[in-house]
Amino acid sequence: MRSFYRILAYVIAAEVAIQAMVMVYAVAGLGKWVEGGGVLDKSVMESEATPFSEVVGFAIHGINGMMVIPALALILLIVAFFVKVAGAVKFALIVVGLVALQIVLGLLGHGVPFLGALHGLNAFLLVGASLAAARNMRAAPDTITAPRTTSPTMT
Amino acid sequence: MPEPKRRTRLRLIVGCLAVALIVAPLAWFWNASRLPASFQITDMGRPDFGGHAGHHDHAGRSLTSFTADPARPADVTVKLVARKEKFTLGTGKRFDGYTLNGQSPGPLIQAVQGQLVEVTLVNETVPDGITLHWHGIDVPNAADGVAGVTQDAVATGQHYVYRFVAGQAGTFWYHSHRLSHHQVAGGLLGPIVIAPKTPLSGVDTVALHHLYGGNRTVNGLAEQSVLAAPGQSVRVRVINTDNGLLSAWVAGAPFQVAAIDGTEVNEPGTVDNVAVPVPAGGRADLELTMPADGGSVRVQLAGAVSIVLGSTAAVAPTVPRPKATLDLLSYGKPAALGLEPANATRTFRYDIGRRPGFIDGRPGLFWTVNGHLYPDIPMFMVTEGDIVRMTISNGSGETHPMHLHGHHAVVLARDGVAATGSPWWTDSLEVGNGESYEIAFVADNPGLWMDHCHNLPHATEGLMAHVMYEGVSTPFRLQGVPE
Numbered sequence: 001m002r003s004f005y006r007i008l009a010y011v012i013a014a015e016v017a018i019q020a021m022v023m024v025y026a027v028a029g030l031g032k033w034v035e036g037g038g039v040l041d042k043s044v045m046e047s048e049a050t051p052f053s054e055v056v057g058f059a060i061h062g063i064n065g066m067m068v069i070p071a072l073a074l075i076l077l078i079v080a081f082f083v084k085v086a087g088a089v090k091f092a093l094i095v096v097g098l099v100a101l102q103i104v105l106g107l108l109g110h111g112v113p114f115l116g117a118l119h120g121l122n123a124f125l126l127v128g129a130s131l132a133a134a135r136n137m138r139a140a141p142d143t144i145t146a147p148r149t150t151s152p153t154m155t
Numbered sequence: 156m157p158e159p160k161r162r163t164r165l166r167l168i169v170g171c172l173a174v175a176l177i178v179a180p181l182a183w184f185w186n187a188s189r190l191p192a193s194f195q196i197t198d199m200g201r202p203d204f205g206g207h208a209g210h211h212d213h214a215g216r217s218l219t220s221f222t223a224d225p226a227r228p229a230d231v232t233v234k235l236v237a238r239k240e241k242f243t244l245g246t247g248k249r250f251d252g253y254t255l256n257g258q259s260p261g262p263l264i265q266a267v268q269g270q271l272v273e274v275t276l277v278n279e280t281v282p283d284g285i286t287l288h289w290h291g292i293d294v295p296n297a298a299d300g301v302a303g304v305t306q307d308a309v310a311t312g313q314h315y316v317y318r319f320v321a322g323q324a325g326t327f328w329y330h331s332h333r334l335s336h337h338q339v340a341g342g343l344l345g346p347i348v349i350a351p352k353t354p355l356s357g358v359d360t361v362a363l364h365h366l367y368g369g370n371r372t373v374n375g376l377a378e379q380s381v382l383a384a385p386g387q388s389v390r391v392r393v394i395n396t397d398n399g400l401l402s403a404w405v406a407g408a409p410f411q412v413a414a415i416d417g418t419e420v421n422e423p424g425t426v427d428n429v430a431v432p433v434p435a436g437g438r439a440d441l442e443l444t445m446p447a448d449g450g451s452v453r454v455q456l457a458g459a460v461s462i463v464l465g466s467t468a469a470v471a472p473t474v475p476r477p478k479a480t481l482d483l484l485s486y487g488k489p490a491a492l493g494l495e496p497a498n499a500t501r502t503f504r505y506d507i508g509r510r511p512g513f514i515d516g517r518p519g520l521f522w523t524v525n526g527h528l529y530p531d532i533p534m535f536m537v538t539e540g541d542i543v544r545m546t547i548s549n550g551s552g553e554t555h556p557m558h559l560h561g562h563h564a565v566v567l568a569r570d571g572v573a574a575t576g577s578p579w580w581t582d583s584l585e586v587g588n589g590e591s592y593e594i595a596f597v598a599d600n601p602g603l604w605m606d607h608c609h610n611l612p613h614a615t616e617g618l619m620a621h622v623m624y625e626g627v628s629t630p631f632r633l634q635g636v637p638e
Contacts, residue, residue, distance in 0.1 A: 039371070039459035042399030042554075046435070046610055048340065049369035066520065074177060081170030084163075107509075107520070111552050111588055 002137055005083050005092075008076045009134035012095060013127045015069050020123065022057035022064075029054020065106060073099040076133070085140040091133035098126040188513035190530065193632040196304050196603065196621065199530035205501030205543065209536055215626040218305060218602045221296040223318040229273035231266045231321075236277045237285050237331075237343060245375035250367045252341035253281060253331075260363050260375055260396075261329070261345025266321040268352050274329075277314040284308030285343060287317060288332035290436055291417045291582045292347070293561050294319035296602025296627075301560070302333035303633035304603060304621075323563075324351040325417025326392040326438040328363065335638045336398075336611035342367060344396050349417075357388035358464070362403075364433075364456045365396045373460040383464040385449045391441045391462055393454075395433040398610040400554065400585055402430040405443060406474040407452035414440035415483060418563060421577035422488035429479045435556035436609035437583035484569050487577025492565055496595045499544040503535050505606070507586070507618065509551040514617050515635055522551055522608070522618040529617030529636055535606065538625050541598040547584070548591040555618065558583045560604040562622075564596040583609055598622075603629055605637065614638045 033052035034040060044051055073096045080092035102122050109116030190199075202209070235255045242259065244250050255261030266272050278285050286308055288300035298317045302308040309315045330344035346361045360381050362373050373379055383389050390413060395401040409427040412420055416438055423442075433439045441454060443464075451465030455473060463471050508523040524532035537543055545564070547557055559582060566579040569592050586592055601624040608618035615638050 039457055041402065041457040041459075043364070043366055043371075043395070043397040043401055043435075043457060044369070044399075046399035046612075047366045047369065047397060048336075048612065049366060051369035067518075078174050078177065081173045082167070084166065107552055 001079060001083050002085065002140075005076065005079045005088060006134045006137040008072060008079060009091075009095070009130045009137070012069060012072050012076065013130035013134070015064060015072065016123050016127045016130070019061055019064055019069075022060045024057075026054050026057025026061070029057065066103065070099055070103065083137070085137055087136045088133075091129065091136055094129045095126065095133055098122060098129055102126060185513050185516055185518070188516055188528070190515045190635060193634050195629060195632055196637060197534070197623070197629060200532050200534045200620070201527075202536050203503060203525075203533035204536045205503045207501060207536075209625060215628040218296045218627050218629050221602050222298065223271060223295055223320055225318075227271055229318065230270035231264070231272045233262070233264055233272070233274045234277065235261060235274060235287070235345075236279050238280045239282065240280070244367055244370060244372060246370055246372060246377045248367070248370050250342070250370065252367065253338060253343040255343065255345055258375070259342030259344070259367075260365060261343075263345065263361060264329070264347040265350065266347070267350050268321055268324040270321050272317075272319055272321050274317045275314055276309055276317065278309045278311050280311060281338075281343075282311060283334055283338075284310045285331045285338065286315070286333045287329050288335075288560070289317070289319065289327060289329050289347070290558070291325070291327040291438065292319060292349075293322060293563065293600050296561065296600070296604070299560055299602070299604070300332045301605055301637060303631050304605065304629060304637055305631065307631055308333040321349040323417055324349045325414055325419075326361070326394060326440055327417055328394050328396060328438070330396065332638070336615050339396065339611055340366070340398075346392070346394055348392060355390060357390065358383045359390050359392075360462065361392045361394065362454060362456065362462050363394040363396060364401055364460065371457070371459045373456055373462060376460075378461050378463060380463045380465075382466070383445045383452075385445050385447050387445045389443055389445060389452075389464055391443075391454045391464075393431075393433055393439045393441060393456065395435055395437055398435050398612065400435065400556070401433045401457055402476055402480075403433055403439060403441065403454065403456050404430045404474075404477055405441060405452060405454050407450055407471050408443045408446055410441050410443040412439055412481065412483075412486065413442040414438070415579065416563070416581045416583055418578075418580035420487045421490040423577065424486065426481060428477045429481050430477050431481050432585060434583045434585035434609070436558050437556065437581070437585070483576065483579050484566065484572065484574050485576045489575065490578055492578050492595075494542055494565070494595060494597050496542070496544055496567055498542055499595065500541045501535075501537055501543045501598075503533070503543065503545045505533075505535075505545055505547045505557075505620065507547070507549045507551045507555055507608075509553075519616065521616045522555075522613060524618070524620050529619060532617070532620050535620065535622045536625055537598040537622060539598055539601050542595065543598055544593065544595050546591060546593045547586050549586045549588055552588055554585060554587045554610075555613065556583055556585050556609040557606070558609040559596070559606045559622065561600045561602060562596045562598070562604065564594040566592060566594055568593040598624065601627055603627055611638065
């Protein structure tokens with residue numbers, strides 16, 4: 001359970017890096033396509049066609065960001081409930097919260113571009129939180145021995 | 156040591172509860188969103204009587220009885236044979252899509268105002284079935300071509316006859332309304348021009364814009380040259396068959412927007428160096444006079460494809476998109492609307508939003524109408540003769556080209572600012588994010604009419620409401636979101 005949690009957290013961090021990579025890949029492909037005479041407008045943006053091959057980067061970014069990463073974050077949270085390590089749930093909740101914020105910023109960024117800039121910044125926070133979650137697991141002792149002081153219901 | 160054991164058990168229970176808290180609502184929403192295997196459009200959604208008392212029942216006159224006079228012989232007879240096949244575009248590229256009579260775009264259908272048009276659609280090899288919708292023409296309901304609503308999809312080997320009177324002169328187009336987000340993109344479409352009884356003078360040409368898998372075309376070509384003599388007047392009928400707003404502009408001559416969505420603009424002003432926005436599904440007729448000095452003129456669509464007007468040796472330069480965009484709210488001169496919005500008998504709101512959820516068991520970020528996901532969206536109930544006011548507001552984060560079947564609506568105001576130009580009659584209205592349009596129309600064409608977003612993938616994502624006349628029923632059944 002613990003190594004699963006740790007691996008999940010690392011995978012989320014890696015996924016955020018992939019998100020950045022595919023975005024730049026797509027934007028660079030777009031630039032190259034326009035240089036070669038391609039015209040980008042709403043018709044092209046709303047078509048499901050691939051005017052240049054790097055456009056796949058936008059699709060990956062969307063699927064990863066809207067489906068894969070939120071699913072991974074939710075699984076991390078579920079796993080956290082069963083990992084007997086202090087802070088596991090807390091870090092997972094932070095990851096889930098930052099993922100939710102990231103989606104909101106990403107979507108609203110289409111209308112308010114400055115929020116897109118915050119989307120870029122929040123990505124770093126998400127990587128940091130994911131790595132912190134993983135490291136928290138690594139640093140934890142094998143079993144919980146110390147009784148937790150914040151459990152008044154336990155008698 | 157009983158305590159750690161109890162704690163472990165408690166922890167497990169809390170963990171399971173927490174998981175259930177996450178999973179159970181998701182499972183419930185997923186299950187609740189699933190649509191029956193087949194259903195009637197009248198079974199789904201919430202009747203909205205627009206401030207009227209009324210009741211909604213499923214009995215009533217079948218929409219199949221709303222037809223053109225069956226005894227009247229046709230003036231224009233067309234046969235369109237649809238095939239799914241690989242074909243060569245006018246640009247020379249190969250494309251795997253759909254053809255009508257072996258070509259895409261399909262043949263130009265021409266009629267004179269008042270004539271009865273009869274189109275026989277034959278499905279030769281399209282496996283999913285097809286229909287034809289007459290975009291912008293206020294046809295009788297039985298000829299509207301919405302699969303699962305006004306007819307069954309035409310299966311391979313079958314045919315369907317569309318009959319309607321070409322009541323309004325103007326620029327229109329036809330396209331499949333069966334799996335439309337796929338079939339329209341694949342080329343199941345074509346132009347239709349209804350000429351006024353008094354013929355227009357000068358050159359008259361269609362500029363149908365379509366993207367075939369990323370290949371941009373006008374009338375199937377990358378560029379089309381049209382002969383026009385110096386001093387001659389030219390009408391270029393721009394048709395946007397794609398899913399997003401198209402900008403059209405003219406290099407080499409001032410021009411007028413003579414018509415929008417098949418309705419003439421009243422006293423259109425002459426403009427220059429301005430882009431005309433043509434919403435998805437919309438049309439704009441641009442009219443210009445060829446320069447007396449023999450210069451050529453280029454009508455550019457998105458700066459990618461053009462119609463070049465002039466002599467065969469014409470070399471018209473391309474120009475970048477003008478910074479200014481024509482605003483139809485204040486273009487042309489006011490005239491009588493022919494309806495009195497103050498006497499509206501129904502008032503509806505069509506608020507477009509967006510939220511995560513499930514549609515038919517499919518998770519995603521979907522469009523909402525008045526706060527709800529498909530199919531829990533309004534049926535706008537009207538009776539014949541109603542004057543209907545509708546406020547379309549868009550807070551969804553993206554633009555939506557809204558298309559009402561069977562009727563033309565007039566724009567009264569945008570964001571609270573009243574229209575001051577020519578009456579702006581439209582069937583395909585671009586409602587930008589954060590915008591709010593107030594429109595009005597007369598309920599004069601009984602039936603069951605889709606009122607949806609013409610960014611066709613959005614329709615599959617639930618942006619697909621309908622206007623429904625009380626006492627009208629349909630015998631047809633849907634399998635999923637109508638599109």
